[in-house]
Amino acid sequence: MNTEITIRRPDDWHLHLRDGAMLKGVLPETARHFARAIIMPNLVPPVVTGEQAGAYRERILAALPEGMAFEPLMTLYLTEGTEPADVAAAAASGLVKAVKLYPAGATTNSHSGVRDLAKVMPVLEKMAEIGLPLCTHGEVTTAEVDIFDREAVFIDTVLDPLRRRLPDLRVVMEHITTKEGVEYAAEGGETLGATITTHHLIINRNHILVGGIKPHYYCLPVAKREHHRLALRKAATSGSPRYFLGTDSAPHVDALKEHACGCAGCFTATNTMPLLAHVFEEEGALDKLEAFASLNGPAFYRLPVNEARMRLVKHEAAQVFPAKIFTEAGPVTVFDPGFPVHWAVEA
């Protein structure tokens, strides 16, 4: 039985850091374990231009505690007004590593997102030409489509037609939650990647709804049935280069989670790596953890892998994680897997 494992330092290919006091509070939780992260642009107002991404990057670096190393990989929020030339310049300078597509209304702060894909086609054509990845929030927003079906319908009605029209466009299916997502990514070839969150490997929809509503398990895309969770586990632990870690760690203060209209998002930055070690061990796949957390993401984004290493150790005693972190914006509840975790990241 493995009681420790050493892997290259991981990266997080989908992260929400927010801004101001929240940024200051949550950034150390990620920087402690991760070398780099793809930073989501859904601030209020969103990060739309290269100039805004540059300023946000500076704010992130300014919030980083002394002595911590972390590289934010910036993204732009795609709107119907986005200029192809601005995107190309921001990519050419090395500042911007991806553009994020939010269908308007799909999730937190997505009202400036895209209503009509035809309007952003010149930007997408430019991205296909220069090889800049498009990160997709893969859910349709049509009122008639059931929330549990929105990812599968997005694949059939938006993603697949888009990839047929622009076969060179490099696409990341963000935070896949379904067997359909796993299967589509598996067949996609080198232009397609898929991120998987920590929490979707652990919870299914029962965790949100059985025995009382659990707001801290509510995120978007919403967790699905158990067979989908099992498909995600199989994909993440397969070693296939299509799948990599994107935690989608999405902090909201408790007052807005525990609310009549609670915000979507699970905060997993603090304990993701121990939780992943637990999951990969359960699946008999500890030897695939490095591919998922540290190798497949850089390969897709055409970035070097990290040279530093991380050691994860399994202890006899269950490890204690903070239930909350206390930011100047308010307390944020850390994702509780609901089972004892014996793994810890060692210095």
Ligand code: NCD
């Ligand atoms: C994210 C957030 O809070 O910004 N919420 C979430 O449930 N994942 C937005 C998103 O990535 O969908």
Ligand code: ZN
């Ligand atoms: Zn997200």
